[in-house]
Amino acid sequence: MQDQRPVADGFVYASLEQLMLLEHRVRDLSFLSRQPLSSVLSGNHAARLRGRGLSFDELRQYNPGDDLRHLDWRASLRYGKPFVRSYTEERDRPTLLLVDQRMSMYFGSRRNFKSVTAAELAAIGAWMAFHAGDRVGGLVFDDHRVEHVRPLRSRARVEALCSTVVRFNQALHAKRTEDAAPGQLDRVLRECLGIAGHDHLIVIVSDFAGVSAQTLQLLRQLNRHNDVLALQVFDPIALKLPDRGRVTVTQGELQVELEVERRQVYRPLGEFLSGRLKDVATLLRRSQVPLMMFSSGQDSLEQLRGELGHLTALQR
Structure with a gap:
């Protein structure tokens, strides 16, 4: 029988080796204020983050x-x-990575699929927390399942989290036929509320497809007693459509292929994609959760360095 496993090329599908090797590239980064030149806790956006208790x-x-x-x-x-x-x-605190591997993430027009960028950001966040001396765990989810990795401070636990992310990532494929469960993102946030009582660092890595007023309420509840960061992953096509060619747009089971060079297609589609991205970002900002945005068309780690540096500059 022929092996049907996906090829982990690092762009369409992530590999465990790829995520584990990121450890050596994050040693100068931290979410904690003790490293002010590269710390998200140093900027005005994150002044309310609590740090250790x-x-x-x-x-x-x-x-x-x-x-x-x-x-x-x-x-x-x-x-x-x-x-x-x-x-x-406290010598450590729990860090929870909420990692989105739904079908809405299985798309890429340049460099990575969004699902791979999310996997990389989750691994980077896990290694940052581990080297800060914190316990690392998370919730990895697709359109139907949620898997909980209990926080522990060990390299083996970081590997277990990355392995779970890779397993969910490699289960994605274009021929999936089952319907997505409505409100899956909210379900994950509710489950996180039940796990994270207080003083957790919660890093949500997602495209935030399907956000609603309920999502806003859940984010505010999480942020009341924990430190929450939102890492929104988007495809560069949402900012600028190609001048010509065909684009496949999907919404659940419906898939439509459009010729973008046609004027009656190009303008409304571009406005829809960029408008949706802005709407999600606006909702996240209303939740008072610090937001960082990541394009799947660029290197994940270099973008994170830039985002942390930008937030630090706002302090000055």
């Missing part, structure tokens, strides 16, 4: 110079002398 260490007698805000009045009254609660900075 504090965990209770011990109850001890007050010493001159202790922060009076940490006085424990109940213990002080009980023992007749001042006691303070001491805290230590």
Whole structure:
């Protein structure tokens, strides 16, 4: 029997080796403010991101110079002398990567398919979190399934997450016939709400197809007690259509091939694609979640460097 597995060329389909090798290219990047020149937490867009939290260490007698805000009045009254609660900075926190591998991601007009760009960004985010000392896990989803990778701080867990992303990525193919489950993105966000109680870093990598008012509400709920970043992946055709040739437009089961050089096709299609991209970006910004946008037509890591640098420049 002939092997039907897709060829992992790194552009249409991602490979595990490709994602694992990204580790060596991200060592100078961080989402955390301790690296201000390349940190998303340094810019005005992300000033509300929490960073690491504090965990209770011990109850001890007050010493001159202790922060009076940490006085424990109940213990002080009980023992007749001042006691303070001491805290230590948490050594790590959970980072969850929400990685979109739906059929809406299985498209590319230049360089990568959106699904591969999302896979690369997820791996980059996982390696960044791992080298920051955080636990790494995530939710990988397609049009019907959601798979949870529980956060742990280990290289093996990063590999497990990347392996899951690759498995979902390589399951994509143009001959899929099943209907997409409506509201799948919202389902994933609700599942994430059930997992991430507070103080998680949540990085959503998606084209955000199918966003709604419910999506906006769920993002706000997630952002209330966690740090949330939105990485929107788009194809460059959404910004500029080719002057000539044929473009296949799909919406669920319906597929239409259009000759874009015809004026009655070129203008409305271009306005639809660019308008949809702007609508999604506007909704994400209304959620108060920091947004970064990534073209599947350019190198993922170099774009991330640029986005982090741009956000840092806004601070100055």
